[in-house]
Structure formats: structure tokens, C-alpha cells
Amino acid sequence: MRKQLLAGGFALSAFLIALFSFGQSPSPTERPTASPTPILVSTSTPTPTPTLTATISPNESGTVSVPSTLGASPGISPSPSATPIAVQAAALGESDLGWSEKGAPVFRLDQAVVTALAQNPTVLQALEEIRRTKGVIISIRAEALPQIGPSFTWGWTDPNLRQNATGLTTFSGGGGGGAGGGGPGVGAIKNLRSDIAYNVKVTGSQLVFNYSTFRAIRGTFFQRDSAYFALRNTVDQTIANVKTQFYQVIVNRELIVVQEESVNLLESQLKDQQNRFEAGTVPRFNVLQAQVQLYNQIPQLIAARNAYRISVLQLAKTLGLDFNPARGNAAPLRAVGHITYIPRKIDLLAAIEEGKRNRPFLKQARANVLNAIEQVHVAIGSWLPTVNTNGGGEWLSSEFNSSFGDVSKGWLTTVTGSWPIWDSGMAWGKIKQQRALLSESEITYDDDVRQVELEIQQAVSNLAQNQESIQATEKNLETAAEAVRLAKARLDAGAGTQLDVLNAQVQLTTAQSTNLQALFGYNSSLAELNRVTGMQSTYTEQFDSIAPHATKRSTYYTGSDVDARGRPKRNAGFQTTTTTTTTVSEQP
Structure with missing residues (x-):
């Protein structure tokens, strides 16, 4: 029995030795040389002193930042960074962004909005349009005022011309008329x-009296009001654009951090696989796989940097900032801030009614309708004396x-x-033209009401979508970060594969990018909702001083219970009556 056990143990030992010899890596003389590690230019801000990296649990911040570990020990995986993405994005330097922001003017969101309202060309043009309409009022009103x-x-x-025109007259003297007498006097x-x-x-x-002139004067006041509401509409649009572009700059800056984290982890994985390959514990395929993954990630980081620079330039253009040749390729500004998520509950019906009452867009359309009414009366004045x-x-x-x-x-x-008693139909032709234009303006107003309703519904729907996306991605961030940690731990323990780590990192990068895009979408949708509901009063109050008094009257009430001319509707409210008629045919 002992002999059998001894023989069996000896045979098992021989089998294990043979198996170990078969699974060993090739000798150093036969080992191929690994390809060089791809070098990424400026993936992190260079500092003269080393940066301490703290460790956190994946669910502490929801994101994982992995710094470059090219000089770290080959057997130790890098630990996640404790710095949130927003803080890391604020610390990015020239090498990370691709240009210098030193000396650039710093803007917060409220400062950017105020600057745009003071310098944006569209706003300035709207202000000049108000001045133009005031000039029209003065010129038309002057026709009805005294002119002295x-x-x-x-x-x-020349006196010579007057003398020649008069002519000469010959007459005789009063003495004797003989030969010795005096001669004739001329x-x-x-x-x-x-x-x-x-x-x-x-x-x-x-x-x-001129009926056309008097009604034309009234029409110029509605033109002035229309220009003012156009300004308010432009201001609301500019505020929404500035907010959206500002959020885009912040998100693009944070996306650079996300891409850098992914590149840094892939660099560390490549270095780790090279060290393992040199130690003979992994095949060369692992090194090549890590290189390909890194090379595929670097263009995404380059694209993220370019997207950030382009978004900054677009924001500078919206703010009305001129190009400074002295700065060259440096950044024209620096946006400071971070995107937050503040849930907001929206009542759709209340939002639609609020938008109808507040939107300068509808009030401008109302002013155009009232002006068209006056133009009809101007045409009627052609019949009057x-x-x-x-x-x-x-x-x-x-x-x-x-x-x-x-x-x-x-x-x-x-x-x-x-008094043009007979003009062969000229006045009637003008009246028909103006009545048609009035009908067009009323149709446009009704369509504008539907446009406001559509924009509010779209904004609310987009807001709900992004809100749900944020809630979903926040949970996914914790899961993806934990998956990366476990994959790295399994790889270090020899129970996992490199492919598991790479796949987990790709999923984490995707989750972080999706979360940032959802945050951007939510805040931009919120800015759009404020625009379409006319809730930008925080910034538009500075234009109240130039508001005509008539714009604050009930003339420009645009609720759901009035029509294009401001008259009460017969069937006001949201009630809808549907009549269905069913016809039944009897078969013979």
C-alpha cells in the first residue's frame, strides 16, 4: 500500500513539474522586445513638488481619477484620487488645456450674463431699433403739428435796364416858334x-384734419412697443445662450479631466504589463493590447481639449469680447464655476399659462396686430377729406x-x-391690402401662441429626460468605479485579466462622460425653460427704465383667455369639446 502511495505521489510530482516547465515563459534570449510606451504630451499639470494621492472608496464621490504612475512601483496599482472632477478641472493648467489662461479675464455666470447684456451686438442692435422707432414717432407726429x-x-x-425799358419822350419849349427862336427841347x-x-x-x-395722419401716429406707438418687446425677447435669448455656452465650457473642461484619468490609467496599465512581460508572467499580447487601448484613448483627449477651446471662443464672441492680438493664442477668458443639480418640479399647465402671459415674443406679436389695425384705418383715411x-x-x-x-x-x-370723391378704386385697393396684412398678423399671433406652448412642452420634456439621466448615471458611477477597483484587485491577485480592467475603465469613462452630459443637459434645459416661460426677470429689470408706459398696461395681456387683438374669447379656458358622429349602415 505504501509503495502504491509513494508511486502515485512520485507520478503526481513529475506531472506538476512537467506542467510548470511547459507553462514557463521563454528564455531571456528568445524574448521579443516590447514596443515602446506611447508618450502623451502634457496629460497633467507639471509641478515642482510631488503631489500626494489619497485613497477613497468608489462611492464617496462617484468618480475615480487615476493619475499617471509611470514612475510607480510595477507591482502596485494606482489608487483613485480623492479630488472631485470639478476641483481637478479648476486646477488644469496650460499643458492640460492646450493654451494659457494666465492673465485672462475671469467670469462667473452672473458676470458673463451682465457683460453680454452690455456688449452683445444683438442686444445693442435691439436698443438702436428702439431709438429708430422713436425717431419715426417724431417724424410722423410732426405732420400733425404746426410748422412755421x-x-x-x-x-x-441795373438802372440802365429800367431806363431803356421806360424809353424817351420829346417836347417843345414855351417861347416863339420862329427861325430865331429857341430850338426844340428834348x-x-x-x-x-x-x-x-x-x-x-x-x-x-x-x-x-387728416384721418390717415392721426391713425398713422397711433401706429408708430405700437411700432415702438414692438421694438421694446423685441429687445426683451432678444435679452431673454441672449441670457439663455450665455448660460448654455457657459455650462458647455464647464462641462468640456471637466471632460478633459475624465479623458486624462482614462489615459493615465491606460498608461499605468501599459507600464504594468511591460513589467510583467519582462518578468515573464504575461505574454506580449497583453502589452500590445494595452498599447492599442492607449493609442485609441489619446485622440479622445485631444478632441476634448479642442472642444473646450472652441466653446471658450464661442462664449467670448457671445459676450462681445474683441480679439486681443497681444494675447495671441492664449485664452480670451476663463469661466469659473461648476455645474450643480438642483431638482425642480414643473407644473406643465401652469408653466404654459405663465409663458403666455410673460413672453415678450407674444407681446411683440400683439403690438404688430395693433399696428396692423391702425394701418387699415390709415388706408380708410384715403376716402376722407x-x-x-x-x-x-x-x-x-x-x-x-x-x-x-x-x-x-x-x-x-x-x-x-x-376730398377724393372718385379715385378709380385706389383707396379700396389699399384697404383690401391692409386688411389682408391684418389677417396675416392675427394668424401669426395664433401660431406664435402654439409655438410658445410647443417650446415649453419641449423644455419640460428635456428637463425630465435629463433629470432621469442624472439619477441613473449617479448610480452607475458608483457601480463603474467599484468595478474598476475590483478588476484591478483581481488582476493584482492573479485571478483576473487585463481585459477586465480595460473594459471596466472604458465603462467608467463612459459613465462619467454621460453623467456630465446629463448635468449639462439639465442645466441648459432649465435655462431654456426660464426663457420660454419669460422668467428671466433677474436680469431684464435693468431695461425697465426704457420701457414705454403703454407696455405695462392691460393692452399687452396675452393670457389664454384673450385673442390676437386682446379681446376676451367666447370660449375661454382649456375646455375642449369633441363631437363624434357614428353612421351605421344596414345590410340588406
Whole structure:
């Protein structure tokens, strides 16, 4: 029995020795040389002193940041960083971003909005449009106000021309008419008229009645109101654009951190596999696989840096910042802040009604409708008479003396009127045109109401989608971070494979990017919701000083219970009546 056990043990030992010899790595003389490690330019900010890396549990922050460990011990896997992504993004330097932000103006979100409202070209153009409409009001109103002006005429005629025009007259003397008498006397009649003539008038004109002019003046006030509401609409759009672009800059900066973390981990994995390969514990395939994964990740980091720079340039353009040649390729600004998630409950029906009442977009459409009504009356005025009056004083020089004391002076008064009794249908044609334009403006208003409803529903839907995405990705972040930790631990213990670590890291990078995009989508959707509901009052109050008084009246109430002209609807409210008719055919 002992002999059998001894023989069996000896045979088992021989089998294990043979198996171990078969599984050994090749000799150093036969080992191929591994490819060089790809070098990533500036994956982290260089500092003169070493940075201490603390360890955290994967569920402490929801993200895992892995620094470069090219100089670390080959047998130790890098530990996750305790620094949140937002803090790491704020600490990125020139080598990480691809340009220098030193000396660039720093903007927070509120500062960026205020700067855009002061310098954005679209806002400035809207302000100039208000000034233009005020000029239109002045010019049209002047047609109905008195107009006074002097006129002066002065003329000089050569006396020779006046004498030739008068001619000569021959007459005889009073003595005897014999041969010894005096000869005939020839005398010329002297021209006593003055060679200088002048005329001075001071006249004034006043429009007494013109229906078209009076209604045109009313129309200019609605044009002014429309320009003001266009400004408010532009301001709301600019605020939403600044917020969205500002959030995009912050997200793109944090995405750089995510991509750097992934690259750093892949670098450490490549170094670890090279060390294991040199020790003969893994085949060369593991090294090549790590290299391919790293090379595939580096372009994504490069693209993230470029996306960040482009988003900064777009924000600078929206803020109205000019290009500074002295800075060259440096950043025009630096956005400071981070994206937060603050849940917000939205009542769709209340939001739609609030949007209808607050949106300057609808109030501008209402002003256009009211202006179109006035233009119809302007066309009707072509049928009515026009009455004007003129009056003033005149100073006329004397024909025989140019002295101002001998002038003739007096008053002039003229009343003129006209009434186009028959114009071959010209006035009627104008009326039909303006009525058609009025109908178009009312149709546009109704469509704008539906557009507001659509925009609010879209914003609420996008907000709900991003809110659900945030909740889903936050849970996935913890799971992905834990998966990376376990995969690395299994690899260090020899129970896992390198592919498990690489796949887990890819999933973590995807989860972090998805979470950041969801945060950006939520905040940008919130900014859009504030725009479409007209809730940007925090920033638009500074334009209240230029608001016409008429814009604050009930004339521009645009709730659901009024039509395009502001008249109460017959069937106001959200009630909908549906009538269904069913026809039944009897078969013979």
C-alpha cells in the first residue's frame, strides 16, 4: 500500500513539474522586445513638488481619477484620487488645456450674463431699433403739428435796364416858334422806381384734419412697443445662450479631466504589463493590447481639449469680447464655476399659462396686430377729406424806395381742402391690402401662441429626460468605479485579466462622460425653460427704465383667455369639446 502511495505521489510530482516547465515563459534570449510606451504630451499639470494621492472608496464621490504612475512601483496599482472632477478641472493648467489662461479675464455666470447684456451686438442692435422707432414717432407726429418758417426774396436790377425799358419822350419849349427862336427841347423822363426789391414772409401751416395722419401716429406707438418687446425677447435669448455656452465650457473642461484619468490609467496599465512581460508572467499580447487601448484613448483627449477651446471662443464672441492680438493664442477668458443639480418640479399647465402671459415674443406679436389695425384705418383715411390752414405775415418793399421804413406789410390766411370723391378704386385697393396684412398678423399671433406652448412642452420634456439621466448615471458611477477597483484587485491577485480592467475603465469613462452630459443637459434645459416661460426677470429689470408706459398696461395681456387683438374669447379656458358622429349602415 505504501509503495502504491509513494508511486502515485512520485507520478503526481513529475506531472506538476512537467506542467510548470511547459507553462514557463521563454528564455531571456528568445524574448521579443516590447514596443515602446506611447508618450502623451502634457496629460497633467507639471509641478515642482510631488503631489500626494489619497485613497477613497468608489462611492464617496462617484468618480475615480487615476493619475499617471509611470514612475510607480510595477507591482502596485494606482489608487483613485480623492479630488472631485470639478476641483481637478479648476486646477488644469496650460499643458492640460492646450493654451494659457494666465492673465485672462475671469467670469462667473452672473458676470458673463451682465457683460453680454452690455456688449452683445444683438442686444445693442435691439436698443438702436428702439431709438429708430422713436425717431419715426417724431417724424410722423410732426405732420400733425404746426410748422412755421420764414422766406426771403431780394432782387436788384441795373438802372440802365429800367431806363431803356421806360424809353424817351420829346417836347417843345414855351417861347416863339420862329427861325430865331429857341430850338426844340428834348428831355427824358427819369425812372423813379427803385432798383432794389425784396419780400419777407413768415408763414405757418397747420393740419386741421387728416384721418390717415392721426391713425398713422397711433401706429408708430405700437411700432415702438414692438421694438421694446423685441429687445426683451432678444435679452431673454441672449441670457439663455450665455448660460448654455457657459455650462458647455464647464462641462468640456471637466471632460478633459475624465479623458486624462482614462489615459493615465491606460498608461499605468501599459507600464504594468511591460513589467510583467519582462518578468515573464504575461505574454506580449497583453502589452500590445494595452498599447492599442492607449493609442485609441489619446485622440479622445485631444478632441476634448479642442472642444473646450472652441466653446471658450464661442462664449467670448457671445459676450462681445474683441480679439486681443497681444494675447495671441492664449485664452480670451476663463469661466469659473461648476455645474450643480438642483431638482425642480414643473407644473406643465401652469408653466404654459405663465409663458403666455410673460413672453415678450407674444407681446411683440400683439403690438404688430395693433399696428396692423391702425394701418387699415390709415388706408380708410384715403376716402376722407384733408383740410389744411396756412397763415402769416408779409413785408413787401416799395417800388420807389428801398428803405425798410417804406415797406408794405400785412397778414395772410389760407384754408385749403381736398376730398377724393372718385379715385378709380385706389383707396379700396389699399384697404383690401391692409386688411389682408391684418389677417396675416392675427394668424401669426395664433401660431406664435402654439409655438410658445410647443417650446415649453419641449423644455419640460428635456428637463425630465435629463433629470432621469442624472439619477441613473449617479448610480452607475458608483457601480463603474467599484468595478474598476475590483478588476484591478483581481488582476493584482492573479485571478483576473487585463481585459477586465480595460473594459471596466472604458465603462467608467463612459459613465462619467454621460453623467456630465446629463448635468449639462439639465442645466441648459432649465435655462431654456426660464426663457420660454419669460422668467428671466433677474436680469431684464435693468431695461425697465426704457420701457414705454403703454407696455405695462392691460393692452399687452396675452393670457389664454384673450385673442390676437386682446379681446376676451367666447370660449375661454382649456375646455375642449369633441363631437363624434357614428353612421351605421344596414345590410340588406
